Amino acid sequence: MKYGNQTTHSEFLLLGLTDNPALQPLIFSVFLSMYLVTILGNLLIILAIYSDSHLHTPMYFFLSNLSFNDICLSTTTVPKMLVNIQSQDQSISYTGCLTQVCFVLVFGGLENCLLAVMAYDRYVAICHPLRYIDIMNPCLCGLLTLFSLLVSIVDGLLHSLMALRLSFCTNLEIPHFFCELAQIIKLSCSDTLIDNILIYVAVCIFAGVPLSGIIFSYVHIVSSVFRMPSSEGKLKAFSTCGSHLSVVSLFYGTGFGVYISSSVTDSPRNSAVASVMYSVVPQMLNPLIYSLRNKDMKEALRKILGRTLEH
Template sequence: MEAKNQTTTAEFFLLGFSEDPELQPLIFGLFLTMYLVTVLGNLLIILAVSSDSHLHTPMYFFLSNLSFTDICFSSTTVPKMLANIPRQSRAISYTGCLTQLCFVLVFAGMEIFLLAAMAYDRYIAICHPLRYTVIMNSRLCILLTLFSLLISTVDALLHSMMVLHLSFCADLEIPHFFCELDQVIKLACSDTLLNNVLIFTVSSILGGAPLLGIIFSYFKIVSSVLRMPSAEGKYKAFSTCGSHLSVVSLFYGTAFGVYISSTVADSTRKAAVASVMYAVVPAMMNPFIYSLRNRDMKETLKKLTRTSHFLQLCHLRWASRESQRTGTRSEPKV
């Protein structure tokens, strides 16, 4: 095959899920719905946390950052696919592909570290409740968030710089709906040994360390809860971890499922469908998990609903009075 240097590579082609024209409207409608639900649901979480002073705690601080990360993660991948479907185009520029790849790595890394930070927060709250406010102060929460962003950004830039040194073949078709690092590297004609070693090493460290931290935190939480004398105390302690544990299970479960399916699947299109499970579904489901399983979030969302309904009624009454006042003044001129 004819090799092309990275400076002359014009564009890649995202094959997506199907080339059948009859399925394109269905795919467009499905992903548009999922994207809107993701954005609106996570924005609602951010609004609820920022509007209620009772939710100004480390747990909800990390939750609002997680919701913002989910919005950015979905906005990095889905809109490009939605824009290509009506144009019947699968092309993405070389620069656009590397930019998308970089941002996907940044927000995926942020998701992993924020989930670990939330697990640490629950560990301190349950195992060291008397020292909770001292340990989980606002300074530590901000530092953990900035550290997550810094490490994720450095990791993304490192992988992107390594991809910049690759030469690509004439066949630049990516069997996914976004530029995934592993799929981009497979298209290279030059030696990719260093890239693969870097992916394995960094994934093992940045993916494994937070996961081990989460497992350790919940091991300590379970041990502490089982020593509680009252059943009510046990239930209350577990209920505060239920939402986070569900999100962790969904994120890591789908990620491992995609890894296994990409290893054993005989079709690249099946791998593309599987990638939706970790790139789109967790971000869409997180608001539902926290709003349905968390009592504080339920109460805040109810207050927001009642407030918005009240403001709507006030606006309608004001508009009605204004129209009546304007109408009575305009009658003598007729």
């Protein structure tokens, strides 16, 4: 590593969650277990949806995309952390760090968009049940997913390209377990006004717009459910939204919790620990939420496990 007053290409150091060597084996075991559960759980969801023709509906099409995105988001951050702990080497290359920033932004943005699209799907299913098949046709489902992906890619590339123009001082230590854009900007010796403005704009777009769409959808869903004459119909309607609402609450609840904790504490290391709650935990729990709260999913998973045990 070259040290000087300023440099444009260097290695960064990911300080991780703690600098206590005695805790590193425990952190490695916990994160490896969480990562394996995330991969296995989301792969089972995708396999169950693919293998069961009853699940070839828009709702499960979006769920399979969400599961694949969760695998990608976890794979972007956790394996590098595990390798660093195992090798006792905290370094990550300049290129590797900016690449990680880009992928985290892409998959994080896509997570927001997919949750909003899934809320719209539930809105159409409950508020316009007779037109559901016509509105949520395969073409629209594909376009919504593709648009979400393209917007997320543009956002990730924009921030990454803006970060390329930054130069960095001798302090290249990131108090985090992955390269987070905000932490990278703090290390820069360059003028970061435009980068910070872009971050605030992106947060408003990728958090504010999808969340507003989700709230709009559920306000109309709740209004329609309360107008239903039978209690059985109300219960069925709420049960179809329960899993998605739980995932939304987990994702946005942990995200806002991290934001609040970072506002009240000056410790970057505490913020890094809190960020685990939105960058790792939701991706691990999403398959459990959908498999435990959804009868169709439980039945599909039971068939897969039954066929596996027979062989």
